[in-house]
Amino acid sequence: MTRSPLTRLSLDGGQSGMRLRVDLPDGGQVAASGPGVLTDRPVLEQVAESARALAAAHAVRIDEVAVGVSGLTPSATRPEALLEALNGIGVRRVAVAHDSISGYLAANGTAPGVMLAVGTGVVVLAASERGVAKVDGWGYLIGDAGSGYWIGRAGLDAVMRARDGRGPETALTDAAAAEFGPLDEIYMALQADERRVSRIASFCRTTVEAAESGDAVAAGIATRAAAELAHSAHSALVQAGWREGTATRVSAVGAPPTKSRYFRRLLEEALHEHGLGEAVNEPLHPEPIDGVAALLDVAERHPLHALIATAGR
Numbered sequence: 001m002t003r004s005p006l007t008r009l010s011l012d013g014g015q016s017g018m019r020l021r022v023d024l025p026d027g028g029q030v031a032a033s034g035p036g037v038l039t040d041r042p043v044l045e046q047v048a049e050s051a052r053a054l055a056a057a058h059a060v061r062i063d064e065v066a067v068g069v070s071g072l073t074p075s076a077t078r079p080e081a082l083l084e085a086l087n088g089i090g091v092r093r094v095a096v097a098h099d100s101i102s103g104y105l106a107a108n109g110t111a112p113g114v115m116l117a118v119g120t121g122v123v124v125l126a127a128s129e130r131g132v133a134k135v136d137g138w139g140y141l142i143g144d145a146g147s148g149y150w151i152g153r154a155g156l157d158a159v160m161r162a163r164d165g166r167g168p169e170t171a172l173t174d175a176a177a178a179e180f181g182p183l184d185e186i187y188m189a190l191q192a193d194e195r196r197v198s199r200i201a202s203f204c205r206t207t208v209e210a211a212e213s214g215d216a217v218a219a220g221i222a223t224r225a226a227a228e229l230a231h232s233a234h235s236a237l238v239q240a241g242w243r244e245g246t247a248t249r250v251s252a253v254g255a256p257p258t259k260s261r262y263f264r265r266l267l268e269e270a271l272h273e274h275g276l277g278e279a280v281n282e283p284l285h286p287e288p289i290d291g292v293a294a295l296l297d298v299a300e301r302h303p304l305h306a307l308i309a310t311a312g313r
Contacts, residue, residue: 006063009054009091010292011047013037013069014099015120016148016198020054021289022062030058036120036198039071039139044078044096048085061090068102068292070121071139079311093312095295099288100125100134101307103253106291107283110302113249114233114240114276116267117288118257120201122147124232130241132303135232140197146228148255152203154221155210159183162217170217175206204256212262223266229257230270237276244275251281253288 005025012019015036022030032054037043047067055062065086079096086094103117104125114126121144123137140149159176161167163183173183179202180186190196210218233250242248250271256263257280264280272278285291298305 007061007090008064008066008293008296009051009062010066010289011051011069012099012102012289012292013043013047013050013067015039015070016201018050019289020050021293022054022058022060023293024060030054030060032057036195037069037071038194043069043071043076044082045085048082051086051091052089055089062086063090063092064296065091065094066102066292066295067094067096068099068288068295069096070099070119070123070137072096072098077309079309083311091312093296093310095308095310097295097308098134098137099123099292100137101304102291102295103288104291104304105294105298106285106288107251107253107281108249109284109294110298110304111249112242113251114237114242116229116233116250116252116257117254118147118229118252119254120144120148120198122150122229122232124229124236126233126236126240126242127303128237128241129303131239132307133236133239135236135239145232146225148201148204149197150228151207151221151225151256152200154224155203155207155218156180156186156200158217158221160186168217171210171213171215172207172218175210176203179203179206205259208256208260208263212260222263226263226266226270229267230274230276233271233276234274248276249281250276250279251283253283258283 008023010021017036018034020032083094100123104115107115112128124135126133136143159173207218211222
């Protein structure tokens with residue numbers, strides 16, 4: 001019996017922004033974007049609201065929904081509730097996973113290896129034939145070492161230390177004043193901003209660019225960030241069953257690793273120190289949302305399938 005073509009919505013939700021894509025049966029696509037996921041609020045409710053809004057805006061009926069999102073805890077992963085919330089737009093099947101899983105599928109497919117997803121936060125996922133291991137992804141308050149937020153905050157910390165005479169002068173000072181305003185008011189402005197996490201993370205790019213331009217303070221921050229990411233990659237691989245000295249595919253998605261050649265070199269040097277080769281591979285799929293769509297297609301026998309919550313038929 002031939003299966004009828006289905007309309008599939010993929011939603012890639014991070015703290016800095018949300019991307020949605022509808023793949024239509026005729027090969028066409030509808031794309032949209034929105035504000036990032038707020039991790040201090042129910043995540044799947046935000047997902048459902050965005051999906052319904054897109055369906056209404058484009059008058060499209062959706063059969064399947066795949067969601068890869070940050071800030072998703074096991075207790076909050078309720079695919080049945082999401083399916084029920086989306087019944088009104090025709091959805092019959094959903095697949096929900098942490099964005100580390102969808103990121104891995106975009107970067108490595110289902111092949112063994114390790115993936116570093118670096119954006120506002122960071123999560124590292126390793127997979128082998130023996131199992132899967134996730135490292136970090138613990139949020140900006142207690143984790144996300146080497147992330148955009150981690151780098152941005154370190155840059156602003158260096159600025160305030162320089163202002164107080166507690167640290168060396170840095171080119172980041174003028175950049176911070178230009179971006180956030182008077183130095184002695186930055187902390188108040190950020191505390192009052194609902195999007196404070198993504199705003200601080202936005203200073204990551206400035207910090208890495210300053211490092212590449214020769215600022216010693218910024219260079220130290222970038223080097224430490226690369227070391228953190230490499231350490232997390234090695235830890236994840238060991239937990240997943242990787243054997244020391246065995247070749248493995250290392251890939252990185254997001255920014256800065258895929259956006260800055262300078263930072264990529266630092267990361268490759270740090271990975272080499274952990275015995276993980278000398279190169280960071282390009283993702284198999286350049287668009288992370290391609291990995292989200294693949295959540296619906298992972299075979300049940302694959303180790304990654306156990307980390308994907310599904311509902312419907």
